[in-house]
Amino acid sequence: MLSMMRSPDNSIASRVSYLALMTALSAVLGYLELLIPINLFGIPGVKLGLANIVSLMVLYSFGPLSACMVVLSRVILLGLLFGNPYSFLFSAAGGLMSLAAMYVLKKSGFFTMTGVSAGGGVFHNTGQLLIALLTLKGISFVNYFPVLVMAGCICGSIMGILGGIIYDRIDPYIKRGII
Amino acid sequence: MHKKINKYDFILILTFIIISMGFIIIRSLNTKDSDKVYVYVDGKLSYEYPLAQDITVNIEGYNKGSNILRIQDGRAWVEEASCRDKICVHSGQIHKSGQSIICLPNRVVISVSKERDVEYDAITR
Numbered sequence: 187m188l189s190m191m192r193s194p195d196n197s198i199a200s201r202v203s204y205l206a207l208m209t210a211l212s213a214v215l216g217y218l219e220l221l222i223p224i225n226l227f228g229i230p231g232v233k234l235g236l237a238n239i240v241s242l243m244v245l246y247s248f249g250p251l252s253a254c255m256v257v258l259s260r261v262i263l264l265g266l267l268f269g270n271p272y273s274f275l276f277s278a279a280g281g282l283m284s285l286a287a288m289y290v291l292k293k294s295g296f297f298t299m300t301g302v303s304a305g306g307g308v309f310h311n312t313g314q315l316l317i318a319l320l321t322l323k324g325i326s327f328v329n330y331f332p333v334l335v336m337a338g339c340i341c342g343s344i345m346g347i348l349g350g351i352i353y354d355r356i357d358p359y360i361k362r363g364i365i
Numbered sequence: 366m367h368k369k370i371n372k373y374d375f376i377l378i379l380t381f382i383i384i385s386m387g388f389i390i391i392r393s394l395n396t397k398d399s400d401k402v403y404v405y406v407d408g409k410l411s412y413e414y415p416l417a418q419d420i421t422v423n424i425e426g427y428n429k430g431s432n433i434l435r436i437q438d439g440r441a442w443v444e445e446a447s448c449r450d451k452i453c454v455h456s457g458q459i460h461k462s463g464q465s466i467i468c469l470p471n472r473v474v475i476s477v478s479k480e481r482d483v484e485y486d487a488i489t490r
Contacts, residue, residue: 270470304381326476329463332384332389335384339385343374347370
């Protein structure tokens with residue numbers, strides 16, 4: 187009951203605890219994703235982007251800097267727990283590219299969360315492909331690019347719609363400092 | 366409650382789909398049968414085999430990982446791998462120029478192409 191009566195709370199402490207909560211949530215979603223193998227013409231690294239729902243929500247509720255911290259914490263956490271230096275590099279590149287794209291699309295003011303997330307998905311995959319081109323030889327760009335753009339666009343849109351629904355329900359509580 | 370989707374979203378999504386369709390069309394126009402299998406380990410060209418010859422070889426990847434490459438009837442595929450996810454095994458068979466099988470944990474890339482194509486990392490047409 188006490189928390190229900192609290193006034194809007196924008197202190198650093200409350201922000202940090204919300205972001206920690208979001209980081210934990212996105213790390214769990216990121217782990218769940220690892221358990222769902224998607225095989226798209228044998229391209230490694232195609233996944234649903236569940237963790238991106240959280241990045242999207244943090245971007246809308248707390249701003250780009252907080253979203254960046256949540257993405258980086260998730261990448262480091264998952265990298266240390268389940269990954270290797272290589273997969274760490276891939277997820278860091280994907281996560282940051284996607285966040286940058288989402289920030290620009292959101293800033294432009296034309297798109298809803300669906301469009302923003304679709305762009306994020308496409309740039310996530312493009313970032314990963316760029317890292318693959320830089321580190322591995324013998325990969326043909328034209329072979330992988332269209333499939334990755336298509337997958338990123340479709341998964342990103344779905345995650346954007348989901349993210350929008352969840353954001354509508356959760357954001358009012360975050361703004362009022364209740365949960 | 367904000368709007369879930371608007372016309373700009375549709376335009377954006379459509380643009381992405383058109384771009385990828387464009388690439389798919391370019392790719393299908395350029396596809397030719399290839400005659401060589403190139404194996405890259407950790408970014409270096411390590412082995413090459415003719416696609417016409419039926420063989421089974423063990424490729425030693427990064428960090429003592431191994432992939433069993435099989436070439437038969439003009440197709441190449443990975444039969445077995447030491448890695449956890451086995452994405453390379455599930456990649457199926459490749460035979461068209463530009464196709465590749467990637468095993469990230471072992472840093473192995475297996476690609477097929479025409480012999481003279483391999484000088485270039487990427488070709489802009």
